[in-house]
Amino acid sequence: MKRLYYDIEKCMACKTCEIACCVGHSLSKDLLKAIFEEPLSLPRIKIKEKDNLPHPMSCRHCDEPRCVKACMTGCLTKDKKTGLVLIDKDRCVGCWMCVMVCPYAAIRPNQKTKIPVRCDMCKDLDMPQCVKSCPTGAIIWLEETALPVGTVSVRANTSNSKGTVPRQDKD
Amino acid sequence: MEEKKFEGDRATQEMRQVAQDLSMQTIWDRELLQEPHCGFGLLGVCCKNCNLGPCRIDPFGEGAQLGVCGADADVISARNLLRHIAAGSGCHNDHGREIIKTLNLTSLGKAQGYKISDENKLKAIAQEYGIKPEGKDINKIAQELAERLYKEYGQQEGELVLIQRAPKKQKELWRKYNLMPRGIDREITEALARTNMGVDNDYRSLMMHGMRVALSDGWGGSMIATELSDILFSSPEPLQAKANLGVLKEDEVNVIVHGHVPVLSDAIATASSDPELIKLAKEKGANGINLAGICCTALEVLIRKGVNVAGNFLQQELAIITGAVDLMIVDLQCVMPSLPDIASCFHTKIVSTNPRAHFPGSEYIEFKEEKGADIAKQIIKLAIENFPKRDKSRVHIPKQSEGLIGGFTTEYVFKMLGGKYRFTFRPLNDGIIAGRIRGVAAIVGCDNPKLKSGATHIELVKELIKNDVLVVQTGCAATACAKEGLLTPEAAFKYAGRGLQEICEAVGCPPILHLGPCVDNSRILTACCEMVKEGGIGQSLDELPIAGAAPEWMSEKAIAIGWYFVASGALVVFGMPYPLYGSKNLTKFVTEDVESITGGKWAFESDSIKMAGIMIEHINGKRKALNLKPMMYE
Numbered sequence: 001m002k003r004l005y006y007d008i009e010k011c012m013a014c015k016t017c018e019i020a021c022c023v024g025h026s027l028s029k030d031l032l033k034a035i036f037e038e039p040l041s042l043p044r045i046k047i048k049e050k051d052n053l054p055h056p057m058s059c060r061h062c063d064e065p066r067c068v069k070a071c072m073t074g075c076l077t078k079d080k081k082t083g084l085v086l087i088d089k090d091r092c093v094g095c096w097m098c099v100m101v102c103p104y105a106a107i108r109p110n111q112k113t114k115i116p117v118r119c120d121m122c123k124d125l126d127m128p129q130c131v132k133s134c135p136t137g138a139i140i141w142l143e144e145t146a147l148p149v150g151t152v153s154v155r156a157n158t159s160n161s162k163g164t165v166p167r168q169d170k171d
Numbered sequence: 172m173e174e175k176k177f178e179g180d181r182a183t184q185e186m187r188q189v190a191q192d193l194s195m196q197t198i199w200d201r202e203l204l205q206e207p208h209c210g211f212g213l214l215g216v217c218c219k220n221c222n223l224g225p226c227r228i229d230p231f232g233e234g235a236q237l238g239v240c241g242a243d244a245d246v247i248s249a250r251n252l253l254r255h256i257a258a259g260s261g262c263h264n265d266h267g268r269e270i271i272k273t274l275n276l277t278s279l280g281k282a283q284g285y286k287i288s289d290e291n292k293l294k295a296i297a298q299e300y301g302i303k304p305e306g307k308d309i310n311k312i313a314q315e316l317a318e319r320l321y322k323e324y325g326q327q328e329g330e331l332v333l334i335q336r337a338p339k340k341q342k343e344l345w346r347k348y349n350l351m352p353r354g355i356d357r358e359i360t361e362a363l364a365r366t367n368m369g370v371d372n373d374y375r376s377l378m379m380h381g382m383r384v385a386l387s388d389g390w391g392g393s394m395i396a397t398e399l400s401d402i403l404f405s406s407p408e409p410l411q412a413k414a415n416l417g418v419l420k421e422d423e424v425n426v427i428v429h430g431h432v433p434v435l436s437d438a439i440a441t442a443s444s445d446p447e448l449i450k451l452a453k454e455k456g457a458n459g460i461n462l463a464g465i466c467c468t469a470l471e472v473l474i475r476k477g478v479n480v481a482g483n484f485l486q487q488e489l490a491i492i493t494g495a496v497d498l499m500i501v502d503l504q505c506v507m508p509s510l511p512d513i514a515s516c517f518h519t520k521i522v523s524t525n526p527r528a529h530f531p532g533s534e535y536i537e538f539k540e541e542k543g544a545d546i547a548k549q550i551i552k553l554a555i556e557n558f559p560k561r562d563k564s565r566v567h568i569p570k571q572s573e574g575l576i577g578g579f580t581t582e583y584v585f586k587m588l589g590g591k592y593r594f595t596f597r598p599l600n601d602g603i604i605a606g607r608i609r610g611v612a613a614i615v616g617c618d619n620p621k622l623k624s625g626a627t628h629i630e631l632v633k634e635l636i637k638n639d640v641l642v643v644q645t646g647c648a649a650t651a652c653a654k655e656g657l658l659t660p661e662a663a664f665k666y667a668g669r670g671l672q673e674i675c676e677a678v679g680c681p682p683i684l685h686l687g688p689c690v691d692n693s694r695i696l697t698a699c700c701e702m703v704k705e706g707g708i709g710q711s712l713d714e715l716p717i718a719g720a721a722p723e724w725m726s727e728k729a730i731a732i733g734w735y736f737v738a739s740g741a742l743v744v745f746g747m748p749y750p751l752y753g754s755k756n757l758t759k760f761v762t763e764d765v766e767s768i769t770g771g772k773w774a775f776e777s778d779s780i781k782m783a784g785i786m787i788e789h790i791n792g793k794r795k796a797l798n799l800k801p802m803m804y805e
Contacts, residue, residue: 031214
């Protein structure tokens with residue numbers, strides 16, 4: 001499957017990806033209209049800061065996702081075909097278990113809709129909106145096997161010591 | 172954002188293809204590379220006014236709602252907007268200052284090649300400024316006027332002089348709300364001070380001052396620029412010319428003037444018809460010297476000298492890519508920094524001339540009025556000497572150029588409507604009262620690759636005249652319509668509604684009047700004053716059935732112009748909002764609340780037919796409030 005990688009040396013923390021994510025998941029798909037929608041579309045990607053460097057953070061669609069295990073209604077499932085962690089919104093009760101167990105803090109509660117906010121890899125579009133919008137090319141959308149070996153600066157969100165197999169680490 | 176369409180006119184489409192074939196990057200390619208534009212910037216919620224930041228407000232409500240200092244989206248976007256207005260007005264006011272300098276030098280006999288061309292207007296303006304012209308030499312009057320005008324720029328208290336032309340009710344309104352500009356430079360300085368960290372923190376008072384800044388432009392700097400240009404370079408009267416890249420000639424030395432201030436372009440126009448230089452051009456194998464213009468300075472020499480317009484803002488690079496331009500001479504405003512780079516692929520020389528505006532890669536020849544004629548000749552000579560270097564195999568001039576009529580002024584409208592012995596605005600007011608003409612709309616501003624590269628204007632203007640709205644135009648918007656052949660009397664029969672057609676036929680004017688460059692938007696203000704004075708359609712500008720639009724605006728100057736019209740009581744529609752939507756309060760203020768203060772307001776709409784609808788609805792509302800007759804043919 002194609003995954004999202006972040007070249008943190010290129011990230012300027014401009015948050016263009018956050019905006020593009022909101023717009024891409026809004027009803028109107030138009031920024032000037034999206035900000036007036038109710039409920040507001042929220043970003044599935046967030047720029048966080050670690051060691052004085054910006055770290056873009058979004059769902060890793062782990063191979064062994066803790067959120068799926070923890071989901072009490074079973075609304076979260078790991079799609080074997082696409083590799084995506086999917087949500088059945090009708091079955092979600094807003095218990096926020098997924099939010100609590102995610103080791104990357106990549107899932108956030110949307111208090112208005114009572115549905116967790118998480119990356120769906122823009123599965124209905126040709127490519128994730130964050131990738132399209134990034135002005136420096138810091139967000140990379142790539143088959144995991146295609147990631148060049150030894151690309152030190154290209155790091156997925158965080159360390160791989162969480163036992164969730166978030167992605168193949170190449171550094 | 173919706174999929175954007177590159178439209179433009181046919182010559183533009185053709186030349187863009189040529190550029191692409193040559194792998195040359197033009198404004199359309201650069202625009203695509205900037206997509207998507209920064210959302211925070213688009214919404215106006217990014218502040219970098221101090222080193223606590225830069226700060227941003229999350230428009231989706233989840234992240235930071237306050238900057239480090241505590242400024243919310245309202246304060247940040249209002250401060251940013253005020254700075255835009257200040258910069259835009261600064262351009263116009265500085266343009267005015269440049270022309271005062273020329274008037275001053277001319278009056279002292281120190282400007283080479285300039286003279287007082289319209290003595291009557293000089294006397295009239297001098298009188299407005301309290302200078303008695305009786306028994307004085309014309310140069311003495313000019314000198315006193317120049318001095319008085321300089322003082323107005325530095326004035327600290329009181330009111331501007333030309334703003335006194337506004338109807339009484341308007342002035343009372345401005346005084347009541349403290350909107351009267353006190354000086355020309357003062358208001359801009361205050362705008363910069365107010366927007367500093369921790370000064371003015373109320374979006375409403377920031378915007379009130381924004382209107383005062385804009386008024387100091389429309390009724391100050393811009394109006395001074397227009398009036399003095401008429402005095403120095405002659406008051407325009409309608410004349411014929413052509414517009415579009417097809418005006419360039421294969422067998423002549425092509426010189427393009429580009430920029431804004433007519434002090435330069437007028438001297439160049441004179442020099443380009445110098446017999447000795449034409450002889451020199453012939454010696455170099457050319458058939459003559461062909462002068463054409465781009466942007467507003469083109470329109471300055473168009474309305475006064477009938478110089479052809481090579482193109483508007485978006486065509487400046489394309490003109491060079493024709494390979495036929497031997498020299499492009501630029502001063503300031505709207506000149507793309509990319510020009511020297513584009514020119515480096517051809518033989519074209521770029522000559523920059525203004526100490527305010529330098530372009531690395533261009534040849535800099537400082538233009539000074541003291542040696543105006545000599546410098547202009549020197550530059551034309553450079554062009555002629557460059558002509559033999561033109562690679563004829565690379566020349567590609569599109570065929571398109573359309574005829575146009577330009578050069579209508581407030582003063583000329585008197586003559587046109589009333590005839591030679593009976594100067595009057597009466598027929599216009601009568602036409603509106605009787606329901607032949609619905610109202611008047613000003614379609615002005617830039618052309619922008621983010622919309623339809625000029626095509627928005629065409630649809631809008633056609634829709635308006637179809638609905639019997641008389642249209643006045645300036646700037647690149649006018650050139651966009653000229654390229655479609657809309658600025659001709661024939662357009663009335665093709666596109667205008669029956670009522671407007673009757674008026675155009677009776678008076679013998681086009682349904683769309685070309686007033687000149689964008690500083691000449693001030694002519695629209697004076698024309699509105701005359702409409703009020705003539706009577707029957709309102710006591711102040713905000714009661715008139717008028718509206719304005721800048722469909723494809725891009726420059727900060729457009730924001731300033733829009734604001735001086737809103738502050739003067741007009742509805743102004745922009746095709747795209749300026750950075751504003753991030754603050755709901757500010758958006759409400761400019762689109763609704765301001766109407767209860769000045770009578771004017773803003774609207775934002777990118778679809779040209781809907782835009783026309785907004786304007787027509789507004790005009791109908793004003794007609795209803797005035798109890799005018801229903802439209803004659805509806």
